[in-house]
Amino acid sequence: MKIVIAPDSFKGSLTAKQVAEAIRTGVARIFPQVDYELVPMADGGEGTVQSLVDATQGRLITKTVHNPLDHGVKKIILGIGGSATNDGGAGMAQALGARLLDAAGNELPLGGGALDRLDHIDISGLDPRIQATQVLIASDVTNPLTGKDGASAVFGPQKGATPAMVEVLDQNLHHYAEIIKRDLHQDLEQVPGAGAAGGLGTGLMAFTNSQMARGIDLVVEFTKLKERAVGADLVLTGEGGIDFQTKFGKTPYGVALATKTVAPQAPVVVLAGNVGQGIDSLYGKDAMDAIFATPTGAKPLAQAIADGPHDIALAAENVARLIKAVKN
Incomplete structure (x- = not known):
């Protein structure tokens, strides 16, 4: 069994890599011996640099500059x-x-x-x-x-x-x-x-000599998400909040579209800290299959942030339990 975990960050709470690791922690309680592909994602907004660095084994270089022509990059x-x-x-x-x-x-x-x-x-x-x-x-x-x-x-x-x-x-x-x-x-x-x-x-x-592109498309390309999703049996993605706007270039929808092209049989499940209005527009044969909120009950924001890793892992575990029950 192969499971692809490709979430965005939960803004102000966890990086995409931390979210991916929390999801794996929960799923592994039910499927400890499967093949996991962790692909931290972003869509051009907050966390994009860190996600690309994590996914490509790159490194961060910090310098004070007044233009982008540092290190001779082209x-x-x-x-x-x-x-x-x-x-x-x-x-x-x-x-x-x-x-x-x-x-x-x-x-x-x-x-x-x-x-x-x-x-x-x-x-x-x-x-x-x-x-x-x-x-x-x-x-x-x-x-x-x-x-x-x-x-x-x-x-x-x-x-x-x-x-x-x-x-x-x-x-x-x-x-x-x-x-x-x-x-x-x-x-x-x-x-x-x-x-x-x-x-x-x-x-x-x-x-500048620039080209506008959807951030999610660039991240999908440079993280090689499609190649890593070939043969997947399940795809888990997510971000801090999800609603009808997610369809217009946000990470979970982009992950769904990308992975469905190479693994159409794999359900795409989204975990989100907040589920807003209009999510019915996100479902479809070539898009998302299910969306779940991660918080365990109503709580102050500070507590919700502190509980983030635990709650995400618990939600992922419950998804895995359902998948196992269906398979059996």
Whole structure:
């Protein structure tokens, strides 16, 4: 018997690797002698770097830098989830050598609040090596830069922006996109993913040699999930919360779609810390087969986090008990 365990992290609680190990702990109480494939996953948001490092036996290198041209790398996978900005990647562009200038030729201050004064963009100072470096943008959302689904409207309030601030930021990002279109000849405002990470998707596409991709697709590729799932009899995945939005690029749905292509007979079971609305849309012949909440009863958040490994293992054990009963 072969069991693939490929969860995302439980945000603020456990890394994807820790979740995978907790699931294995529970399942192994019932199936101690089976072949386990642990594949820590992510979708371009929080935990993507750690998941890729864990899955590929890589290593983390920490340095203080002002651009991405460290160690001579020519290909970068850049996860752009969980930013604290709403400036369309303008600050990143300035850090890389681009000049964002007002009508008097003065450099704009950092932040999205000043973008309404942007008059023209000067990229003559960009290091030429930037264009020789391929950037794969791993995004877990498909939001455009502006509008009701844009960076300001969707992510601004998460970062403390009031409705009035959201309106100003959205107008500023629209102006920013218009200047990019005029000076850099790129129309990015409504491109899916342009609004990711407060609009960093836009900045990356405008100022670097980059390609937008769904984060989950990149992680599936680089972790070799499909190859490792060949011959699987059961797939277990999960993340901290699951609802109808999971279908739009989140890890559990991506894991289900990927593994079903190579192991269509293997049930895909999802474990989640919170099960929200609309999960009926996640089920299907080529998608998920069952979804279970992991918490053992109502409890304060701090206690739920502390109980995470135990509760995940217990839920996984109960899934394994059901699978064994059906097989017998």
